[in-house]
Amino acid sequence: MKKIIIFGTGELAQRIFFYLQDSDDQVVAFCANKSKIEKEKLLDLPVIAFETIEEKFPPDEYSMFIALAYSEMNKKRAKFFEEAKNKGYELYSYIHPSTKIWDKFEMGENCFILANNVVQPFVKIGNNVLIGSNNLISHNTTIDDNCFITSNVTMGGHVTIGKNCFVGLSSTINQRIKIGNECIIGAGTIISKNVNDKEVYAENSSKKLPQSSNELDSII
Numbered sequence: 616m617k618k619i620i621i622f623g624t625g626e627l628a629q630r631i632f633f634y635l636q637d638s639d640d641q642v643v644a645f646c647a648n649k650s651k652i653e654k655e656k657l658l659d660l661p662v663i664a665f666e667t668i669e670e671k672f673p674p675d676e677y678s679m680f681i682a683l684a685y686s687e688m689n690k691k692r693a694k695f696f697e698e699a700k701n702k703g704y705e706l707y708s709y710i711h712p713s714t715k716i717w718d719k720f721e722m723g724e725n726c727f728i729l730a731n732n733v734v735q736p737f738v739k740i741g742n743n744v745l746i747g748s749n750n751l752i753s754h755n756t757t758i759d760d761n762c763f764i765t766s767n768v769t770m771g772g773h774v775t776i777g778k779n780c781f782v783g784l785s786s787t788i789n790q791r792i793k794i795g796n797e798c799i800i801g802a803g804t805i806i807s808k809n810v811n812d813k814e815v816y817a818e819n820s821s822k823k824l825p826q827s828s829n830e831l832d833s834i835i
Contacts, residue, residue, distance in 0.1 A: 617707060618640070618672075619707050620643060620646055621679075622645075622646050623645070624651070624653075627682050629657070632660075634729070637712075640709075643660065644663050645660055645661070645662045645663070646664065646679075647664070647665060648664070648665050674702055674703035675703070677704070678705045679704040680709075681695050681743070685745075688829075692761060707724075714728055715733050716734045717754075719736045720739075720740075722740040722744075723744070724743070726746075732748065733751050735754040736755075738752055738757070742760045742761070743761045744758055744761070744762045747768075748767075749766050753774070759776060759778045762778070762781070768787075769787045769788070770788045773791045774790065774792050775792075775794065776794045777794055783799075783804065784802040786800050786803060792808070794806070794810045795811045795812035795813070796812045797829070798814050799816070801815070814827070815828050
């Protein structure tokens with residue numbers, strides 16, 4: 616049994632707490648930057664300042680999960696992933712038992728995969744990747760670091776997703792497609808050609824929007 620500290624106090628962090636009630640591991644505390652802490656307890660657990668977390672919960676005894684969503688193209692989650700690693704923490708990863716994982720699967724740290732996914736053989740998932748429910752990730756697909764994959768997404772075989780991407784609900788990525796870094800694939804979009812860095816596809820049009828992902832927040 617691992618003892619876990621959840622970084623974050625928002626909705627995602629609270630959902631992560633409840634998801635882990637079905638695991639053999641135990642959440643022992645929440646943490647956040649001292650300036651962001653409004654209450655001393657959350658869900659009957661202490662909320663500790665991240666700046667001094669190792670004094671009460673030393674990294675040789677506890678793991679941490681960074682429970683931040685996709686704001687700033689997942690860069691905020693990546694920032695605190697690195698800071699927690701620098702403090703010496705192991706970053707916790709979780710796969711829901713209803714998800715089917717085939718052989719030759721690789722996954723990094725601080726990954727969270729929810730219920731009823733199908734992950735075919737020879738899939739590689741980097742660090743700091745969050746994946747929702749009911750997705751099909753086909754064979755020989757690679758998802759790079761700091762990505763957020765929502766739910767009901769279909770990825771064909773030999774797909775490559777670059778770093779810091781967001782893939783929206785019920786989108787489809789055809790086989791042998793390469794998605795660049797920091798891209799937004801909006802809900803319901805069908806991607807049938809390669810996508811360059813920071814491009815945005817949305818509104819069921821399958822057409823690239825003129826904005827870059829740095830300029831567009833509301834789409835996700």
